Amino acid sequence: MDDYARFVLDRAKGGSAPGQLRGNKAKRSKKAAQIMLDETHAAGRTSWVVSANGHAAFPIQNLPFGIFSTQGGPARGGVAIGDSILDIGAALDAGLFSGLSRDAAEAASGRTLNPLLEAGAAARVALRRRIGEILDANGDGASAIRTLARRLIHDAAHCTLHLPARIGDFTDFFAGIHHARTAGTINRPDNPLMPNYKYVPVAYHSRASSVLVSGGTVRRPNGQRKPPEQAGPDFGPSRNLDYELELGAWIGPGNALGSPIPISEASRHIAGFCLLNDWSARDIQAWESQPLGPFLSKSLSTFVSPWIVTPEALEPFRMAQPPRPDGDPAPLPHLNDGADQANGCFDIAMDVLLQTPKMREAGAAPHVLSRANASMLYWTVAQMVAHHTSNGCNLQPGDLFGSGTVSGTEPGSEGCLLEMTRGGRDPVVLPGGETRTYLMDGDTVIFRGTARRDGFAMIGFGECRGSVTGAIALAG
Numbered sequence: 402m403d404d405y406a407r408f409v410l411d412r413a414k415g416g417s418a419p420g421q422l423r424g425n426k427a428k429r430s431k432k433a434a435q436i437m438l439d440e441t442h443a444a445g446r447t448s449w450v451v452s453a454n455g456h457a458a459f460p461i462q463n464l465p466f467g468i469f470s471t472q473g474g475p476a477r478g479g480v481a482i483g484d485s486i487l488d489i490g491a492a493l494d495a496g497l498f499s500g501l502s503r504d505a506a507e508a509a510s511g512r513t514l515n516p517l518l519e520a521g522a523a524a525r526v527a528l529r530r531r532i533g534e535i536l537d538a539n540g541d542g543a544s545a546i547r548t549l550a551r552r553l554i555h556d557a558a559h560c561t562l563h564l565p566a567r568i569g570d571f572t573d574f575f576a577g578i579h580h581a582r583t584a585g586t587i588n589r590p591d592n593p594l595m596p597n598y599k600y601v602p603v604a605y606h607s608r609a610s611s612v613l614v615s616g617g618t619v620r621r622p623n624g625q626r627k628p629p630e631q632a633g634p635d636f637g638p639s640r641n642l643d644y645e646l647e648l649g650a651w652i653g654p655g656n657a658l659g660s661p662i663p664i665s666e667a668s669r670h671i672a673g674f675c676l677l678n679d680w681s682a683r684d685i686q687a688w689e690s691q692p693l694g695p696f697l698s699k700s701l702s703t704f705v706s707p708w709i710v711t712p713e714a715l716e717p718f719r720m721a722q723p724p725r726p727d728g729d730p731a732p733l734p735h736l737n738d739g740a741d742q743a744n745g746c747f748d749i750a751m752d753v754l755l756q757t758p759k760m761r762e763a764g765a766a767p768h769v770l771s772r773a774n775a776s777m778l779y780w781t782v783a784q785m786v787a788h789h790t791s792n793g794c795n796l797q798p799g800d801l802f803g804s805g806t807v808s809g810t811e812p813g814s815e816g817c818l819l820e821m822t823r824g825g826r827d828p829v830v831l832p833g834g835e836t837r838t839y840l841m842d843g844d845t846v847i848f849r850g851t852a853r854r855d856g857f858a859m860i861g862f863g864e865c866r867g868s869v870t871g872a873i874a875l876a877g
């Protein structure tokens with residue numbers, strides 16, 4: 402019996418939630434028992450879109466939402482299925498939805514997915530379940546639906562992907578404790594973590610207008626640089642351009658100004674996840690950040706992977722938040738919820754790959770620089786939501802969170818070059834002999850995210866990819 406079958410059986414007996422299947426010791430609670438698997442997670446389910454079967458990222462068990470366009474066509478909602486995209490509006494026009502799934506399909510067929518994010522979990526779940534039926538190789542009416550394939554299905558290689566939502570606000574957290582500690586050590590060897598770190602999910606308001614979808618170029622920014630040995634700053638191209646490996650979260654319904662979201666309800670406001678590259682100019686950051694934090698060193702651009710991977714798709718990969726080390730304080734009550742501690746963490750492997758122009762010319766594959774996991778974050782995303790709204794601040798559908806750089810403690814699990822090169826002191830040696838302290842023009846950075854667990858189909862996020870291009874030449 403596989404894990405899925407065992408869970409369904411356990412659930413029928415009033416049994417445990419999937420986090421507890423992993424053998425963790427988290428206490429049971431009513432809310433934890435609400436974590437549900439359903440037919441959309443069954444490992445044996447296959448699609449008549451044959452490229453989906455065994456697909457490393459987008460099997461029928463994933464069904465992430467995004468915005469795509471075909472040549473000459475409008476941007477519109479779609480679902481990734483294998484190497485293809487299901488056109489939600491075309492399926493709607495074909496009469497394949499009814500009831501709540503029809504309302505949700507309408508919300509998901511326009512130029513942005515904000516209406517779907519706003520509609521909340523019930524609508525999203527109904528849409529996911531119906532799309533699963535539509536794409537199921539053995540679903541009711543599969544042969545009739547298949548005859549519509551030419552209208553419903555597009556080859557992803559011939560489509561353009563867009564930002565999935567209009568982003569009102571982008572908040573970047575700092576929840577990667579190993580990153581915070583290592584980055585802190587570089588500047589404050591004796592006191593790497595600030596005293597607030599284990600109480601406050603630290604964050605800053607970043608820039609929404611410069612968030613771009615994966616696949617483009619990031620221009621090396623000009624800015625004020627002041628190396629320690631230099632008496633004053635000068636203005637020019639950043640010499641220390643870096644990436645930051647982050648988990649992104651898309652906000653769902655949100656809250657009215659003045660009405661905090663309690664931690665017990667916070668997960669209902671998380672509509673999905675992506676990979677996020679928070680491009681960072683370290684030299685500009687070091688000079689500008691005192692006392693109000695990063696500004697132009699971060700707003701140069703942020704890239705996200707195009708598909709919104711839903712909490713439902715990630716349900717089998719939930720886990721208990723790893724226990725805090727002995728001596729760490731418990732989260733304050735407004736950030737501490739039994740169900741969130743038992744199931745609010747995700748087991749998502751996150752990889753960073755680098756391809757230099759030389760590697761590209763030689764036909765060499767991108768090189769894996771590091772591997773980390775979303776479970777290394779010190780705070781859950783629900784804790785970020787509860788903290789963000791605890792003063793009454795309102796979140797809106799389509800707001801974007803970055804987790805902060807995800808890093809582990811082992812060499813090879815650093816989520817940025819600042820950590821990997823110890824602040825630029827120890828260059829990384831690449832296969833072929835090239836070295837890097839920070840990114841060079843022409844370098845391509847690729848993030849990949851995958852979730853796997855015995856008894857379930859592996860799912861992935863697709864790529865978050867971007868290439869560095871040279872700075873704008875300065876006048877004079």
Ligand code: CA
Binds near residue numbers: 573645679803806
């Ligand atoms: Ca960041």
